[in-house]
Amino acid sequence: xxxxxxxxxxxxxxxxxxxxxxxxxxxxxxxxxxxxxxxxxxxxxxxxxxxxxxxxxxxxxxxxxxxxxxxxxxxxxxxxxxxxxxxxxxxxxxxxxxxxxxxxxxxxxxxxxxxx
Amino acid sequence: xxxxxxxxxxxxxxxxxxxxxxxxxxxxxxxxxxxxxxxxxxxxxxxxxxxxxxxxxxxxxxxxxxxxxxxxxxxxxxxxxxxxxxxxxxxxxxxxxxxxxxxxxxxxxxxxxxxx
Amino acid sequence: xxxxxxxxxxxxxxxxxxxxxxxxxxxxxxxxxxxxxxxxxxxxxxxxxxxxxxxxxxxxxxxxxxxxxxxxxxxxxxxxxxxxxxxxxxxxxxxxxxxxxxxxxxxxxxxxxxxx
Amino acid sequence: xxxxxxxxxxxxxxxxxxxxxxxxxxxxxxxxxxxxxxxxxxxxxxxxxxxxxxxxxxxxxxxxxxxxxxxxxxxxxxxxxxxxxxxxxxxxxxxxxxxxxxxxxxxxxxxxxxxx
Numbered sequence: 001x002x003x004x005x006x007x008x009x010x011x012x013x014x015x016x017x018x019x020x021x022x023x024x025x026x027x028x029x030x031x032x033x034x035x036x037x038x039x040x041x042x043x044x045x046x047x048x049x050x051x052x053x054x055x056x057x058x059x060x061x062x063x064x065x066x067x068x069x070x071x072x073x074x075x076x077x078x079x080x081x082x083x084x085x086x087x088x089x090x091x092x093x094x095x096x097x098x099x100x101x102x103x104x105x106x107x108x109x110x111x112x113x114x115x116x
Numbered sequence: 117x118x119x120x121x122x123x124x125x126x127x128x129x130x131x132x133x134x135x136x137x138x139x140x141x142x143x144x145x146x147x148x149x150x151x152x153x154x155x156x157x158x159x160x161x162x163x164x165x166x167x168x169x170x171x172x173x174x175x176x177x178x179x180x181x182x183x184x185x186x187x188x189x190x191x192x193x194x195x196x197x198x199x200x201x202x203x204x205x206x207x208x209x210x211x212x213x214x215x216x217x218x219x220x221x222x223x224x225x226x227x228x229x230x231x232x
Numbered sequence: 233x234x235x236x237x238x239x240x241x242x243x244x245x246x247x248x249x250x251x252x253x254x255x256x257x258x259x260x261x262x263x264x265x266x267x268x269x270x271x272x273x274x275x276x277x278x279x280x281x282x283x284x285x286x287x288x289x290x291x292x293x294x295x296x297x298x299x300x301x302x303x304x305x306x307x308x309x310x311x312x313x314x315x316x317x318x319x320x321x322x323x324x325x326x327x328x329x330x331x332x333x334x335x336x337x338x339x340x341x342x343x344x345x346x347x348x
Numbered sequence: 349x350x351x352x353x354x355x356x357x358x359x360x361x362x363x364x365x366x367x368x369x370x371x372x373x374x375x376x377x378x379x380x381x382x383x384x385x386x387x388x389x390x391x392x393x394x395x396x397x398x399x400x401x402x403x404x405x406x407x408x409x410x411x412x413x414x415x416x417x418x419x420x421x422x423x424x425x426x427x428x429x430x431x432x433x434x435x436x437x438x439x440x441x442x443x444x445x446x447x448x449x450x451x452x453x454x455x456x457x458x459x460x461x462x463x464x
Contacts, residue, residue: 236353236435237352237353237435240435240438240439240442243442244442247442247445247446250451250455251449251451251454251455251456251457252455252456253454253456255456258398258399258401258402259393259401259402259404259412260393260396260397260398260400260401261398263386263389263390263392263393263401264390264393266386266389266390266419267383267386267387267389267390270379270382270383270386270419271383273379273382273383274379274380274382274383276379277375277376277379277380280376281376282374282376282377283374285374285375285376285379286374286375286429288375288430293430293432296375296430296432297427297430297432297433297434297437298437298440298441298444300423300426300427300432300434300437301434301437301438301440301441302441303382303386303419303423304420304423304434304437304438305438305441305442307416307419307420307423310416311413311416313402314404314409314412314413316409316412316413316416317413318413318416318417318420319352319353319356321413321414321416321417321420322356322417322420322421323356324414324417325414325417325418325421326356326359326360326363326421328414329363330363333367335366335367338367338369339366339367339368340367340368340369340371341367
């Protein structure tokens, strides 16, 4: 894992340890907390058109960034709890996707991307 | 952003460009795709006890890692689409949380953590 | 509760009892299962434009209906587990919303609806 | 559909029409709003143990009921937008599940229920 992710992870571990929150931070609970944050993220977009979602003003963009941060923080805590190397998993997934969606077949196809 | 996140982001941008998927990848749609993956992640835990979720076997752990990778990949694509520095946002969020949950008040309190 | 919801609820209670699934069906787990199904529902729409989502073909419409059914079934099981009258709660919520979004203020306003 | 669901649906249609919200209520957006509410519902349970989730106090139970109502209201609006008979879909789904989880195989099995 890159330094800044490792650093974030270490900070989060310390944060939870200082507050004795390990008891609440089972992988099951962390996965719940993650999707709750993903819902708060989506809430910002739910009534926007796709076009509007491409042109957020600064206030909204900052609020969206804070929700994205929450998702990342739970993702890091979950990977730390399960001892999963997130970057390696992501690299592996990109390779799987490259085989699953060959350029010539998937190109511009919403049907293809719809089935992802 | 650290090198490996930047590298992943660059790969994802190339991947979408090769397939002409930019048209589907509005922030609104990426935030939807992210929560859909967060649901697939949670699905692995929904009938487990918290204890069982702490002791996944290797097959399950790998499957969980693949879903976490999906969440990360959409998070990176969203931050790239909105030009948000995810690591900076996460660092800022940790500071906010430190003020919000002082050690002496939040320590071991499920009520406190319940209100997060 | 109306007869058909009550009937569905009774069937679901019998179904879980026959399989000894009560042990898995804590409110916490049912709320997780519900959002997992809501994710499978959203998956059908994630890459569609809003326009396309208004014009589903029959196959897709049926698949979407099946996911909506899953959401309803978990909602009913949750209301039965918590002894909550879903219809009464919905009626109460409509009244709350009517006060929160007065016609003259909320009319045609995406900003208003954005803040829902 | 039973009378009270039909009545709720009619009220919701009128509510949206009065506020000219039809433009925002594409099936895609309604499915997003539904999962956002499902997240607010899950938020109440995320740090509770399963046991605690079975014994909510009255305040919490009422708050949970209000979130469940929100999920139901979006589910009804979605079924009205797509002209889907929710009760018929639920009845069909129960039949599918009965075939998928025969009593003798599924009885008390978390593995089975895990794969739902």
